[in-house]
Amino acid sequence: MKTTNDNKAASTASSSKDRQGEGTVRITGAEALMRSLKHEGVETLFGYPGGAIMPTYDALYDHRTDLHHILVRHEQGAVHAAQGYARVSGKVGCAIVTSGPGAMNTITGVADAMIDSTPIVIICGQVGAAMLGTDAFQEVDVIGVTQPITKWSYQIRRAEDIAWAVSRAFFIARSGRPGPVVLDFTKNAQTAMVDYEPAHVDFIRSYRPVQIPSDETIAEAARMINDSVKPFVLVGQGVELGNARQELIEFLEKAQLPAGFTLLGLSALPSDHPLYMGMLGMHGNLGPNVMTNQCDLLIAVGMRFDDRVTGSLATYAKQAKIIHFDIDPSEIDKNVKVDLAVVGDCKQTLARVTKLLDKATHKAWIEGFRPYAEKEMQKVIEPAIHPTEGPLLMGEVVRAVSEATGNKAVLVTDVGHNQMFGCRYFKFTEGRSVVTSGGCGTMGFGLPAGIGAALGAPARTVCVFCGDGGLQMTIQELGTIMEQRAPVKIILLNNNFLGNVRQWQYMFFNKRYSFTPMMNPDYEKIASAYDIPSRTVIERVDLADAIREMLETDGPFLLQCAVKEEDNVLPMTPPGANVDEMLLEVK
């Protein structure tokens, strides 16, 4: 007997007849899925049909006006679009695909969502329960494959389980530290009739999404901050995921705490806020990286000490006491041992600590960041964003686009130099404005994620920066953009290279450019085949006008910028080097 108290549907299946009464209707499993999705507030879905999910697509046909289904051109595109949608909207992204190859094509996106804590639910078809384990046509052990890369994955084998499983899936995806959930939906469960009644799972006894730290812990955190002369805050995506932007601002401002930001946390504070000290990590800003090894107290909020942020752990912030605010207890002491853990939802924990903070100015300490900022400005930033001669540079394109949107747009990037320059030089005023593949570094993420972002934040301008390599990994999604007229502004930073890898070859492999130069197609021709307006900029003088044209054009636009072929992203902490050993130039 099952005593799991949230497992209602699963344990009462045989008695479902008895339960038929008020509030239940007899419908197919596929229709039950539609209603369950609507019950969870789903409005937009990304998907691709196929044999094992056809009954569901048939049901979807009746819902084509109330469930906005976007037909992508490859299932990887569906998941990345769902991710982009989730990241900008704060809602759970949703994708529907078929069994076997359809499900397998989502895997990269599922792994990406796992490591970047993105709430998505993937529903994939599966062969009928009677055929499971027989190597049936398009049967793949999806649960086996996805268990290690999902927050939860579950096979729905009976129509009676649908309402419960879908509700549980959305609850798990969005609560606590968010993440991807996969529902493997057998064909028989889609076609069977069921007495449907909406389910509402908001409690799972084996899963505590949020812990509440004691008053002593909160007081200790405040005491450590109040005692600190040189405090430094590391802000991660957790702040945005926890909708704690306002709480962060009050926390930082009350005690005047300077802060550095991870790649995914960049828009948690307006870029021109006086306490915004810049980006952390391998290609982050000099000041925040150097000061990590000079502060006396490091306060990490919703970030996970990724190796791209810490560099060598042996020398990382050894001089400082460390407080770690995180919702996920398994992140505590994982990479960096901390002196105090505040495990909980930072929206609450930050507010509780802020109440106990003394007002402070930390004037001299904050001033100490300035020489580094000035040095970086002069040596790296100015030459990157305001060059006066030579070919176009990625940095100047990024900054010009950002400024042309009033720094209000959503930045979506692919992976590589385009991502690093994008994140370094784009500026933010609003929250939930960075959509990039952080932990996985998935090339091909940008274009489909941009489609999702455009649908998830319809009132905002969405700018996708991608490289010539990454664009081609999911270029088929131009078809989706064409069909949806999705207003995605695509800025192709074309350097005829797999630029990021080329830089590493230049620096660490004796300039042996092993398979990084790349022959490119005529992207304007491709855009025109998809009926997407485009323009190519080669000369600096044309850039501003081209950006203006892109932003003034309704709907999608492809702006190709022919940028310097062998540029390097700087500064750089070489992999495994100390966080404060950033190179400002490469020889």
Place this chain on the structure above:
Amino acid sequence: METNKNIGAAECGDCNTCNMCDEKATRNEINNAFSVAVPKKSGEGVFLSHDGLTLYTMLIYSENFAGILNQITAVFTRRQVNIESLNVCASSTPGVHKYTITCYCTEDMAIMLTKQIEKKIDVLQASYFVDEEIFILEACLLKLSTPKTIGNPEVSRIIRSLGARIVEVNPTYSIVEKKGGTEDILSLFNSLNELGVVLQFVRSGRIAVTKSTVEKLDRYLEQRESEK
């Protein structure tokens, strides 16, 4: 250029400026140094070797859903920790399964493993213990050659002195069983194996209950019930 021992820490997987991989590789080597060596030929013993690592016993409770064992073992595999023994059964709480898993590792690793296991949605609780904190039971079965045994009085002396029990004797083989701790069981096997009489040997997974006077799982379930 030296090749990295542990591809994965750096995206390139191969880079001469990076000491991070080496740092990690050393950590993994420590975590890898476990374990019970399998005898190559009859007469060679089986011994526990720890190389400075501790044998931890993990007690894990989960909902009775299919596929959780997979999720739990994957947590060990991914961190290159070998499972020494594993036992799964229904617990005293209806609907709750209990896993008893042993492995050699550092305490830091034991903490990491239990946290990562507990993170799985349907896992209720995961804790680690050293031998002093738990009551332990293991068992073994030995199949001995009867003809070889009969001519050797040392065999029955060992069986008696180590508290094992003969449960079957026929002209071809004899069966011996023993309950006890890992060391006791291995010394029984090693002693008999030296005499060349062992046909088959099997040792069970460890089972364990805590010595604590507090039932952590019950507390957890009560607390969750009140939070419902």
